[in-house]
Amino acid sequence: MPGFSDPGFDTLALHAGAVPDPATGARAVPIHLTTSFVFENSEHAASLFNMERSGHVYSRISNPTNAVLEERVAALEGGAGAIATASGQAALHLAICTLAGAGSHIVASSALYGGSHNLLSYTLARFGISTSFVRPADVDGWRAAIRPNTRLLFGETLGNPGLDVLDIPTISAIAHDAGLPLLVDSTFTTPWLMKPFEHGADLVFHSATKFLSGHGTVIGGVLVDSGRFDWDRSGRFPELTEPYAGFHGMVFSEESTVGAFLLRARREGLRDFGACMSPHTAWLILQGIETLPLRMARHVENTRRLVSYLVAHPQVARVGYPELDGHPSQALALRLLPRGCGSVFSFDMKGSRAQGRAFIEALKIFSHLANVGDCRSLVIHPASTTHFRMDDAALGAAGITPGTIRLSIGLEDADDLIDDLKRAFKVAEKSA
Amino acid sequence: MKLQVQGHDADAYAYAYTGGKPFDPALPCIAFVHGALHDHSVWTLLARWFAHHGWAVLALDLPGHGRSAGQPLASIEHSADWLLAVLDAAGVAQAAVAGHSMGALIGLEAAARAPERITRLVMLGTAYPMKVSQALFTAASEQPLQALRMVNNFSISSTAAKPSYPGPGAWLHGSNQALMQRNVDKARRELGIDLFTHDFQVCDRYVGGLQAAAQVRCAVHFILGAHDQMASPRASRELGSALKANVTTLPAGHHLMAEAPDAVLQALRNALA
Numbered sequence: 001m002p003g004f005s006d007p008g009f010d011t012l013a014l015h016a017g018a019v020p021d022p023a024t025g026a027r028a029v030p031i032h033l034t035t036s037f038v039f040e041n042s043e044h045a046a047s048l049f050n051m052e053r054s055g056h057v058y059s060r061i062s063n064p065t066n067a068v069l070e071e072r073v074a075a076l077e078g079g080a081g082a083i084a085t086a087s088g089q090a091a092l093h094l095a096i097c098t099l100a101g102a103g104s105h106i107v108a109s110s111a112l113y114g115g116s117h118n119l120l121s122y123t124l125a126r127f128g129i130s131t132s133f134v135r136p137a138d139v140d141g142w143r144a145a146i147r148p149n150t151r152l153l154f155g156e157t158l159g160n161p162g163l164d165v166l167d168i169p170t171i172s173a174i175a176h177d178a179g180l181p182l183l184v185d186s187t188f189t190t191p192w193l194m195k196p197f198e199h200g201a202d203l204v205f206h207s208a209t210k211f212l213s214g215h216g217t218v219i220g221g222v223l224v225d226s227g228r229f230d231w232d233r234s235g236r237f238p239e240l241t242e243p244y245a246g247f248h249g250m251v252f253s254e255e256s257t258v259g260a261f262l263l264r265a266r267r268e269g270l271r272d273f274g275a276c277m278s279p280h281t282a283w284l285i286l287q288g289i290e291t292l293p294l295r296m297a298r299h300v301e302n303t304r305r306l307v308s309y310l311v312a313h314p315q316v317a318r319v320g321y322p323e324l325d326g327h328p329s330q331a332l333a334l335r336l337l338p339r340g341c342g343s344v345f346s347f348d349m350k351g352s353r354a355q356g357r358a359f360i361e362a363l364k365i366f367s368h369l370a371n372v373g374d375c376r377s378l379v380i381h382p383a384s385t386t387h388f389r390m391d392d393a394a395l396g397a398a399g400i401t402p403g404t405i406r407l408s409i410g411l412e413d414a415d416d417l418i419d420d421l422k423r424a425f426k427v428a429e430k431s432a
Numbered sequence: 433m434k435l436q437v438q439g440h441d442a443d444a445y446a447y448a449y450t451g452g453k454p455f456d457p458a459l460p461c462i463a464f465v466h467g468a469l470h471d472h473s474v475w476t477l478l479a480r481w482f483a484h485h486g487w488a489v490l491a492l493d494l495p496g497h498g499r500s501a502g503q504p505l506a507s508i509e510h511s512a513d514w515l516l517a518v519l520d521a522a523g524v525a526q527a528a529v530a531g532h533s534m535g536a537l538i539g540l541e542a543a544a545r546a547p548e549r550i551t552r553l554v555m556l557g558t559a560y561p562m563k564v565s566q567a568l569f570t571a572a573s574e575q576p577l578q579a580l581r582m583v584n585n586f587s588i589s590s591t592a593a594k595p596s597y598p599g600p601g602a603w604l605h606g607s608n609q610a611l612m613q614r615n616v617d618k619a620r621r622e623l624g625i626d627l628f629t630h631d632f633q634v635c636d637r638y639v640g641g642l643q644a645a646a647q648v649r650c651a652v653h654f655i656l657g658a659h660d661q662m663a664s665p666r667a668s669r670e671l672g673s674a675l676k677a678n679v680t681t682l683p684a685g686h687h688l689m690a691e692a693p694d695a696v697l698q699a700l701r702n703a704l705a
Contacts, residue, residue, distance in 0.1 A: 005581065005585065006581055006584075006585060006605070007591065012591070015591050015592070016591050016592070016603070017591065017592050017603070018592050019590070019591075019592040046484075047481060047484075050452070050480060050484060051452075051476075051477070051480055051598070051599070052477060052480040052481035052484060053477060053481065053693065053694060053697070054477060054595040054596060054597055054598060054599050054600065054693050054694075055595045055600075056595065056600060062599065062600035062601065063600075064594075064595075064600070066600075066601075067594075067595075067596065067600035067601050068592075070600070070601035070603075071592070071596065071601065071602070071603045074601070074602075074603035074606055075591070075603050075605065075606065078606060079603060079606050080602065080603060080606040080607035080610045081596075081601050081602035081603050081606065081607060082601055082603070083601055084601075226606075226610065227606060227607055227610030227611070227614075228610055228613065228614070230614065230618075232499075248452060249452075250452065254449055254473075254499075255452075255473070255476050255598065256473050256476065256598050256607075257471055257473040257498065257611055257614060258473070258607050258610040258611045258614060259473075259598060259599075259602055259607055262601065262602070263598070263599070266599065266601065
């Protein structure tokens, strides 16, 4: 669709990467549930394997349905391309292992999803990749933590659990001054709320399990490359700028000036680690993305209603939402997230752990489970679930109190959600 | 592969991607010449195919673009001289030339200046004259990023060109924008040059096309995009008649190699058969 301007977000969410199927005329994206693709002849087979032609060989490496999802998310992010993975964790692992190996070092925000923290702290350390954690707002700390063997900087657009807004313009400038890329987990914000590439990030990944799919039905991830980081100029990434014996001596940055990272990630990471996405999963995520702009607007609208309700509630000690006065990231949020700060936040209820449990158990619309970004509203009480092994002092160090409740606000009627909370507050009060 | 080009500064080497195989000047040679704001990476699938099917491949970065050193060349004529000097540096007496857009005009001018050396000329996404609107130059000076976006949007005709380039999962609008931005930023940073204005002025100012056509002796093929809004197929008719060009029109926009890689390969194979 040539024109003076780039297609708009809503248009791309519906059309990028897909046209009516040329074989059947099917308007919706077909699900190509096939492991492999027939070659026209031996010469065609050899040319596909040798990257003389573009096309599909085996669905671990690429698949037409997955490719639509990859192009669509890349389009929405303003990237050069993307790779769909088995989960958000697989996307993070793929990004890191494409750029780092034994002896490498990462500088990461300390405000991370627990699974990412585990991967960096314990699992990758076992394979010789170490990580220094820095508080996301500690600008000097980011700079000071960079070592000669550092390969990337990494943070979340909205940090866990306090929703610290990552100062992407500043942190990416620090990374680029050191010849390093900035990788950002954009799961909580989605490209509808913020496009990290526009602020200087180089690589973005999503747990597509959350808002991109939006319906709590599938596990998946997407890794997106901006195509803007100059690996040759950096000089720190021989994986991309020197011959790779594992693929015919290919020098990925010569093969594709702006697609070197994705070429290696697909030709090595997906091929060898194998954490690929099912085409059925890709299709379900595509269904979700088609309504992403509508859903995100409603997520934010509902969240603002509930935040206002909770701020005024006498049983609430604190609400942690970056748009509120007093939140340490308020100024950054207004600058980088003008459309809103997502729909996942926590609040501290006055009272004991037992009252927190009673509150959760009294909710009828909110579902008590360990997920976020569903169209249904979700709730969890960290002190009795994800962090139940911690005493109150350790919880405090993690920014969690016995009364901290995390909510993921869905798409129900906001009035019904508020009524649900009212009922639960009364039950908690009586259980004191 | 780096080539030291005669008549250029010691540091002004030319970079040529050779298709994933060592360059062998004893084989029939094909030189690929990219267009404005691009580099060799727009040719890599084709370059790999030809390199693995009996050809010696030189997919070049023009000076001031991609990995080649030196200042961008001032005109189509200067670029044609440089192309012939690159062939000398590679030890190539004769070569086929495939050029895209601005690169097509460079190939045309080279075939006119050394008709005995150019065995086939394939002009992709070409037009003559290759006039550039004043609105684009104005946009480039006032809103450079917006100007790049305009060129990008006019270069790609679809939001879903399959099987994508260089492979599945690539978003052509994003990758083309990133490539052009990379070259513009690098030229500004390292050479102090506005590459956008430079390249489009080189196209706009070229007036020797019909005179060059009269000197060309090899067979000429046009590969055009039916939906090309940068170089409309209509704008190539006069030059095509002068060159008696064999024309293949594909259902693609200006960035043919990315939008229709298989169809371009087939057309190029036919042209070089």
